[in-house]
Each structure stands twice: as C-alpha cells, then as structure tokens.
Amino acid sequence: MITEVLWWIVAAGVVGASAGVVLSRSVVHAAIFLILSLAGVGAIYLFLTVEFIALVQFLIYGGAVTVLILLALMLTRMGASGRPEPLTGAQAPFGALVAAALMATLIGVAVATAWPGDLGGSPTAISIERIGAALFQNYGAPFIIMAALLLVAFVGAIVIARQEDGD
C-alpha cells in the first residue's frame, strides 16, 4: 500500500519535472527540471527492483549528462546585451497536437494490449549477477561494440568542437 502511494507521488514528480523541462521559460530552470526528471525515473527503476539500472541512471544521467548540458548552456549563452528571446517557437501548438496524438495512441496501446506472460503481480527481482551474466555472456559482442562506439563518439566530439585556427 505504502509502495503504491510512494509510486504515485514519484510518478507525479517525474511528470511534473518533465513538463517543467519543456515548458520552463528559463534554460537554467529547464536544466534543473531535467535533473529532477532523470532522478525521478531512477527512483521509478527502484520500484521495478533493478537497483543496478537505477544506479547507472543516477550516475550517468544525473551526473555526467547534465553536467555536459549545463556546460553547453554556459558556452552558448547570448551576450548580456540582447533581451531574452522566447524559448518556444511558432509551431508549438502543432507540436502539442502531434504529441497529444502520440500520447493518446501509446496509452491506448499500453492499456488495451494483453501483455504475454504478465502475471499482473509485482515485478520479479532481477539480481545484479543475472544482469552481469546477460551483459558479458549473451551480449558480449554488442557490449564491446558499444564501448568502441563511445570512444569514437568522444573523439568525434573533440574534433568537431575543437577551436581551429581562424575560428
């Protein structure tokens, strides 16, 4: 019982923070809302009893990714002279319409489908040993490829963002 109440509170927090990300009038506020939202999703993972993913979520998203985004915000701030520009474009109403349509269909599908193998009960705990086995045995090759992808991406990022002569 207490779990459910807590879940609803966290879920409402996640939705609220996400709405803050896309609606906030200040980029810094949006970034703070994003941290909240990502942390909230991490908390949701705890309800699903996968502590490993929750941990990854907190560390990588809550930490590294947000720091990157904040840095980018800092680097791309307009000079103090210009008046604050509107953060939302002219096509926002249409975007809202499309997003609403997508949400409606997704929710409809999620609720209407009878998921195979769903016992309707609480989630089964997945131990970290199992995840490790899956990651390094069943999905060993993709894991290595993923590592290479990360390396390549970061080298690429450095090359693209580097200050060149004449810039």
Place this chain on the structure above:
Amino acid sequence: MAEHAWILAAVPAIAFLALAALGRRLPRQGDFLAVLAAASGFGLFFAVLASFLGRGEGAWPVLNAIEWTAIGDFRLNMGIAVDQITIVMLAVVTTVAFMVNVFSVGYMKGEPRYWWYFAVLQLFVASMLLLVLADNLLLLYVAWELVGLSSFLLIGHYWERRSAVEAAKKAFITTRVGDVGLLIGIILLWKATGTFNILDIIHAVEAGEVGGTGLFVSVMFIFLGAMGKSAQLPFHVWLPDAMEGPTPVSALIHAATMVVAGVYLVARLLPVFEAAGDALLVVTAVGLITALFSGVVAFAQTDIKKVLAYSTVSQLGFMFVALGAGVVSAGMFHLFTHAFFKALLFLGAGSVILGAHHRQEVGQLGGLWRRMPVTAAAFLVGSLALAGLFPLAGFWSKDEILHAVEGHRGALVFALISLASIMTAFYTTRLFILTFLGKPRDAEAGHARETGASMTGPLVFLAVLSVFAGFVVYGGVGEALGFPGGFGEFVYLHHPETFHIDWGLAGVSTALFVIGVFGAGWLYRGGRLDRAAALTAWQPKLYEMTRRKFYFDDLYQFLIDRVVLGFSYVVSWFDRFAVNDTGVDGSATLTGYAGFLLKHLQTGRVPNYALAIAAGVAALILVALAAGG
C-alpha cells in the same frame, strides 16, 4: 588421356593469362612461355592420340562432361568429345600452332606489343582447341566467338595503321553476320531436339525424330555460320583484307585453323546435313562457286599474301565441295594436307616479306631464288603440293575430292572442279615465278637476305610434312603409324573406305596440274611480265573486273552507304528527336519544372521537418491500428 584432352586447351589458356598479366615484365617479353605452351600442346597431342588409338577399333567417341546447369527438367552439360574428326583437327591445330609460335619468335622480333601478340596467339590456340573439342553446340559457339575475337585482335595488331583497324572491323562484322545465322541454327536445332549435345542431335536426326523443312532451315542457318567463318561466297570479302595482320597469324588463323572451322562444323554435323533434304547440294554449290570465283580473282592479285588468301578461299571451297558430296574423309583429308602446305606457303611469304624488307607486291619482288634459297625451296615444295604434283600431299587430297565428286555429284561438277584445279596450279605457278625467278624488280628485293633459323626451321618441318602427309591415305602407312588403316578407314561417316589408287583419275589430276603449271610458266616465262601485260591490255575491262574482285567490296560498300546508313539516319533521327529530346530530356525538364514549383513548400527549418516526421509517425501508428484492429 583422351578423356582429359581438355588439358590441350587449358595449357595455352594458362599461357595466355600468364602472358597477358606478366608478359611485359618477363625477360624476352615471355616469348619462351608461348613456345613452351605450343610445344607441350604438340607433345600432349601425341599422348591423346596414343590413348585414343589404344581403345581399339570401332569404339565410341571419348566423352567427358560435367553438368553445367539445370533449369527445370533441362540439364545443360558441358564437356568434350574426342572422335576421329577431332583427332585430325587436333593434329592440324597443335602442329601448325607450334610451328607458327616458333616462326613468330623470329618474325615478330622488335615489333610493337611483342608480348601481347604472343598472348593473343595463345588465346586463339586455346579457343580453337576448345572449338574442336566441344561436345555441344553451345560450347562450340562460345569457342567460335572466341576465335573470332582473337582473329580480330590479331588482324588489328598494328592498330596504328588505319587499314589494319578497318580490316579487323571488316573481318569481325562480316563473320558476325554468319555467326548470327549459326546461333539461330543452334537454337532451332535445340528447339527441335531438346539438346545441344552434338551426338544426341545426330542420334535424334538419324532416328528420324526431326526432319522436313524445319531441319533444312536450321541446317541452312548453321551453314551460314560455316560460310562466314570459312570465307565462302558471299562472305569471302573479309579474308583477303585480314592479311593486314602479322604474316604468321595469317598462316595459323587465316589458312590452317580458324577458317577451316566452318569445314569442321559441317563435317561434324554431316549426318544432320544428309538428312536435311538438299542441304548438301547447297554446300556443294557454294563451295564450287567459291572455288571458281576466288581462283579467277587470284590471277589478278599482285600482293603475295592476297594471292595466298584467295587461294585459301578457293581451297576451302574444294573442301565444301567434298563435304557436299557427302564424303567426310575427302573433305577432312584436304583440310589436313592443306593446313600444312598453306601454312608453309604463308610462313614462306612471311620469310620473303621479312627478307625483302617488307616488299610484298609481286611487281617489286623477283629473283629471290638465289638470295633466299631455303625459303625458296620450301615455298616451291608448298606450291607444288598446292598445285597437286604427284606424290606431294596436295595431290592425294585433291585426288580424293575428285574421286568423291565423280562418284556422287556427276560430270558437270567434276568438270568445274577440274577447272578450279587448273586455276590453282596456274596462280600458284605465277606466284612462285614472279617472286623467286627472274631478276629483282626492286632495289630492296635485290638486297634480300635469308631469314634466321627460327623461321627456316618451321619452313623445313612443314615442307617435310607437305611432302609426306599425303601418304597417310594408304592403309599400310596408316597401320604403320598405329591407325586402324588409311585416312578413309579412320575418318568416315558410314563405312570405312580403303584407298585404292585410280590411275585414270590420277592421270586426269596430273594433266590438270600440267595444264595449269605450263600455262603460267609460258605466260610468265623467265619471270618477265610483258606477256601478261599484253594479255591485260587485250582485255582491259575483264582484267580490271578481276583485279577489283568482281566488285564485291564495292557492292557491299554501296549497300552499306545507301541502305544501312540511310536506315541508320532515320533511326538516329528518331532517337535524337523522339526518344532523346521528347522522352529523355522531356521527362527531365518536366521533373525540373515540377521541382521548381514544389520547392516553395520547403522552409529549410529543421523543426518543421521534425514536426512533419512526428506527425507522420503518429498517422502511421493510427493507420496501422485501424487496419490491424
């Protein structure tokens, strides 16, 4: 070994690949590879022969095939068949190829693209051997085109010379007309019998499964291919022009091997021709007309190689006459002996051309007897063999042809072929006298020098063959060599024929020889041209007509200029205006204009595109849900 005769073709094929890839970088540009391949082919032939003869008499042809592809019920097998005719062809091709390769080492020395010349020569030998080994018409057709290609490449070897390019093109296109006929014939035969295999087709025809007009038509199409390759009237025009190629090539391809592919094809399919109504009559007629026509044209040619070229056309006509009489042994025998003495004559001509510093007009030569004794002696042997002197090779084969014609075609054909025989003796004598006797009519000819051993060697070898090759017609000689008997007991269609010399016929044959030789000898006595000049002055129009080859080339040129080019002009107009301007450019213009109109839909702003994509995804999901329930 006989069932692995494909090795004979594989060896030069490998040599071709090696020479084409590496020839330029090898020492001596790799000519030793070519000679080695030709020599091993010559040696391997005897292994095949021994294995073939070792199977005893009356055995079936040696077959060896693999399944190439299966389409539904139809199975296409590719393989080789070695029978008596193939053995004769293998003997001719490997021997002459060996000799020509050796000769070329000396003749082509210092010429441009030396390595490429030898590479293509090997390609030709490989294709020619594949052609004679093929057990089905499809593989034969592939080889048929391959020899055509090598011939094209070799005729055009000196492609810096415009005339060589033109000659190569002419040979390729003229034979292609016949080749299309051959392909149609092969397809028609396949449609009638359901197989490409030559033996199966023959069995089907002998069993009477096919016949009538359909068979006659398909056989005529096949004969069209044979006429094209063997330069029979009216496809003969390419062969004299093909003399633009290096002379050893003329000896190998345009005298001994490729041009007899047509004869080989008809000999191979002779049972089919026999069953196809009057097909053999057509073969005789074409051969006879060609033999007479080119014999006459050869009188008036002044280029030493062109005389030999027309002589070749004429002799091919003889072979077709023999086949048309239904006597395969006579045709194949003449093919066999002719290959040796005509290759000898061509190589001799090559030696003359090289020795006399590229003088090849008989009007500029003369008196070479003293300066080039070996070449002259060999050339004399070749000439006499061609003219039919007893007992040289040409006598026996010509005798066989006369015998066949007398027995199967009657007096008129016999008389005409005798006339062609006289012509042969006449122009051969004329050529020899003008080239080797009398006094040199040109300073370069006066300074001629005998050529080196790599050229005189093959000449001597071929001269020996030209003297003795004819004796295999005798049963005793054949048996001594391990054959079941004489030529007629080895190569035959229905029954082996033991050779008995017919002294009456031999007398006629010798009389024909004497008439021709002495006629020419009187006209050109002492190697002088004044009597002949007086003769041409007496009938200038007739002479001009002969010299211009009865205007065949002019007629073709006219037809091409007026008919082909006229039609091409119309087609080109249609292509340019209807297809290109309206269709191709029109559609492109339409697309461009539509794009010009539609580009105003674009904003270039990324978020707009993102919105469109998202809306599209949403719409697709909705459609999928609605459709899937």
Place this chain on the structure above:
Amino acid sequence: MVPLENYLVLSAILFALGVYGVLSRRNAVLVLMSVELMLNAVSLNFVAFAAHLDPDRATGIVFAVFVIAVAAAEVGLALAIVIRLFRNRSSANVDEAATLRW
C-alpha cells in the same frame, strides 16, 4: 503492487512531453534535453517489460544499458555540434539554421 500498465502510461507521457519539447523548443540545448526525456521513456519501457515479462533473461535491462550508453555518446556529439553552430552563427536557435532550403 504497481501493475505494468502504470509504467507504460508513465513512459508514454514522458515520451509525449519529450516530443512536444523537440518540436516546440528553439534553443538547441533544450531540444537535446527533450530528446533525453524521450530516451528515458524508452529505457523505462524496456526495464518495465524486463522486470514484468522477462526476468529470466534480463534482455530489457541490457537494452536499457545500451540506450544509456548511446545517449551518452549522442549527447557528447550533439553538444559539440551545438557549440560549433553557436560559434559559426552566434546563435543556438534551431529555427535560424534555415540553409536546408534551395
């Protein structure tokens, strides 16, 4: 006792908010943040499915790990591009990058 559907609905809402953000925000960094929201929605789906339907193989968990890794790579690259864009145009607004037109 929180049923699977709750997670899916939450994920759908997150995803739709992310889509709205991508479509409506002008600042490129904010667009990226919205993309992160969408990716999170996807991860959430994977993990929820894995925990409820396929606990034995844990495939969904592995996918979630991969999604997080790809997201990290994507953020790194995308921010580099944004910085580059800002340097060239003195603006990080996506609707001002209009050179895709003719």
